[in-house]
Amino acid sequence: MTPTKTTSDVTDSRDAGLAIPADDPPTSRRHDDRDIDRADDLPVANEDRTVLVAGQWKLIWWKFRKHKLAMLGGIITLFIYFVAVFVEILAPFPPDQYNSTYPYAPPQSLHLGQVEGEFGLYVNGYAVSFDPETLARTFVIDEEVRHPVSLFAKGAPYRLWGLIPMERHLIAPDDPSHPMYLLGADRLGRDMLSRLIHGTRISMSIGLIGVAISLFLGVLLGGISGYYGGATDNLIQRVIEFLNSIPKIPLWMGLAAAIPLSLPPLHVYFLITLILSLIGWTGLARVVRGRFFSLKTEDFVTAARLDGNSELRIIMRHMVPSFTSHIIASISLAIPSMILAETSLSFLGIGLRPPVVSWGVLLEEAQNVRSIAQAPWLFWPGAAVVVAVLAMNFLGDGLRDAADPYA
Amino acid sequence: MFAYILKRLLYTIPTLFAISIMSFIIIQLPPGDYFSVLASKMAKESDTIANTAALEAMGARYGLNEPLYVQYWKWISGIVLRGDFGQSFEYNRPVSVLLWDRLGLTFLLSFSTLIFVWAVSFPIGIYSAVRKYSIGDYLGTFIGFVGLAIPNFLMALVLMYVSFKYFGRSVGGLFSPEFVNAEWSWARLMDFLAHLWIPVIVLGTAGTAGLIRIMRANMLDEIYKPYVVTARAKGLSEIRLLFKYPVRVALNPFISTVGWVLPELVSGATITAIVLSLPTTGPLLLRSLISQDMYLAGSFIMMLSVLTVLGTLISDILLAWLDPRIRFK
Amino acid sequence: MHDTTPLIEVNGLQTQFFTDEGVVRSVEGVDFTIPAGKTLCVVGESGSGKSVTARSILRIENPGRIVGGEILYHKDGEVIDLARIGPKTRQIRQIRGRDIAMIFQEPMSALSPVHTIGDQIVEALTLHFPISKDEAKRRAIEVLGRVGIPKAADRFGAYTFELSGGMRQRVCIAMALSCEPRLLIADEPTTALDVTTQANILDLIADLQKETGMAVMFITHDLGVVAEIADEVAVMYLGQVMERGDVDSIFHDPKHPYTRALLDSIPRLGQRGAHRLASIRGMVPHPFDRPSGCPFHTRCDSYMPGRCNRIDPPAVSFGPGREAKCLLHTKEEGVA
């Protein structure tokens, strides 16, 4: 680092190699220390590392907290997943409950006041008017009619998570035959709000499961690529490059269109998820590979290898934990693109299919300009997509910044 | 430079091969083979005897009763040697007739959007980096995020809704009715450009948002680099400095984003075209997939991918010409 | 030696960085003088504010800010306080590169990767002189030759990645010298280079100084280099000049315990470099917890509890241009 001989023959009486301790502490000493650590038993070293990791998470949390938009994104994301978990309770009706009396009924608003002699929540009823020329039926809110609604009212019975039999809904009309369309109704008089809430579960879970599969592929292939390097790395990199160099939507379309129409909805759901993740894993693989490359030369990995740990153990116990934060950040950025992909495919009618309800399936109803002109509330699922994707992008961006110690 | 181009060309060959395999698989994927679908369809039509003969001729042409690799060979050699992409049974015409026009428009649209995306995100990205944490920076970042979060088709739908509701006309298409089937002329070009901006905006927003963030990050990487300080220490004014050094250096990674922007644009163009009913590949691809007109669908998917890869190749070579570090390797 | 006219006088300079975590007081009241035509060496451990001081002179301290003090530049009888003019003004831009030029530690990244070296030198010339492109090119090739670049005319169109580290540093020097500045600031220009190259570059700077009569402010942490090239020495620690004076008195009669510690840390013959660090005990404190009183008291062998950690040591003068900031030398204690 510093010269020791350059100036030796130049100056007067002084000794050779005049240097002040400068930037880098001498490295050889450090290595000595490490050797001693290793000579002791391993648990000590491991304990040290736990402390280090805990510190790292705390640091990340502090940095993340300063990111106001990311915090907001995190809260919204949590809320959306909360909705996805308690769909049956939160939705007033089952997703497929229709009422042919009220096609395209406009949204009502919730009021507080006198209804049937008591003070409580109510919604207004509808009045129907026929257009004598076009014979089209249009609905208008009828201020005169008041239908009482209650929180945790009894409604259609259901099994929460397919297990617990229940019949209370967060909000529902007291008399199930009364219309309540807080976000309006679709073509068949189905409640948009209920469908939107049910769609949340499918859309959000596709994001999660799809990313889980992508993550598995990404960590596996990215890890192999970064850990072994050489020809293996080269091959995997070529595959990634290939997948990145071709337009994804046509490819997804081609694969999704091959799913037989006769398959049960659940199978379609899993096949679509699989197709999305088979093409979508490359981003995560890149991140993992990069981390592996920078980690595999780190001292503690070398130390673990010298201790005779198996490669798999080294990867799982020593390397993966040290880039979990980066992975989490990448995941929160990958989920929204998964959601967008599912939405696009379902929107085209070659992704998920009714009776499964996802945001994309709901938007398929909005394909026609005339129907959205008549019922703009068909856009609600679109708003849900945008909010969810935006929130998760903010969250992921904040996490990524927080996970990077140098940012 | 020449060595670089050669190497880059050689790299492209396995990619093209992989694309053809992938497209062939997609053609083969649907349950029930193309041949029987065709047979059952033709059986409904009256002229049975003539059709049977036609069917047998086709069977021989594509080797439909032979092993897969023979089928692949017959299919790909037809394309490469004779430009024969097979037959679309839905339109009962050669795929190549349906293909080129729409592919051309798809790429015209994608490239126009690419230019738009660059032209918008470049200055905004520079501004955001130089005036980091200013109101403009926050605004740009926020709009960028929103742009990323709105799927193409949704933006197209909203635009259509707005123009239908408030202007009483539906947007869509790339030509006015009188020009749809006309020959290319000055008037047709003008008409095309007048229609182009809606799909360009729909298609370009997400990419613009992404590239603003990339340009901003690139610039932030560069403007604190030592060579910028060196230039400043020379006495250069800030604005000259900015454009001569960091912008110039950040330009290369910015342009090389074409590697993923172009596939995204072509990808997005597919779905946007379906919503806006543009005479590009999108709507026809969707239709052919739904009706399992697989030679048409497979050819579309293949040619979209091939042209994307070639587009990236060309821009890579241009980039090498711009960047001495690549050129000299 | 001290009868020469000053070129730059720095008095009480303070430069700070306002970061999210707090204010970094990188330079906390620095005083020194650079005589015209002479060499001032600034020494000190890493983080002592040497680079920030140098950048402040050229007003390229951004993102830091000069918050106090003055930087007096003596230009043809006129005195300009560089600390008072805006870092983006035309006035400072005409001084940068023309009157005061600077070379940096990292020759690898100090040149643009996408411009030819010729382009980067010509730019400096045409910026400050009303000359044609051809004339600028001729001069650029000439100066490239002067810094010892073989086949300078051929190298004119070369890119930086085609050159070795030593060659790049020569290019940087050529660029800095192209306008024949009156002061060359060299911020550890040899640290990133290998030993032989270091010696060559040092010789080159010394030769060029003789030829052109420019002053040099040479930043280093290598006392060997100091002994070789310095006329004047300023020893910095945590943003302050602890001691300054001519090179002989600094080496033979150091007044400050820090200077002494630095000199003691010079390895004896036969010792390996790895043991140097042990010589000054402790580490340079983080800029956020600057010690109170004398910044060095936490590591000082002559630490006087109750005084050194309370009182900011004033500068004690030992003759013209010879000062030390240490309580050992204040009146009450008597001069050591």
Ligand SMILES: Nc1ncnc2c1ncn2[C@@H]1O[C@H](COP(=O)(O)OP(=O)(O)O)[C@@H](O)[C@H]1O
């Ligand atoms: N851009 C910056 N932001 C914050 N602090 C800085 C910055 N640049 C330098 N510093 C701080 O200023 C102090 C002095 O740095 P420097 O002048 O580079 O030291 P030296 O050159 O003596 O090694 C250090 O503590 C460093 O952390």
Ligand SMILES: [Mg+2]
């Ligand atoms: Mg420094």
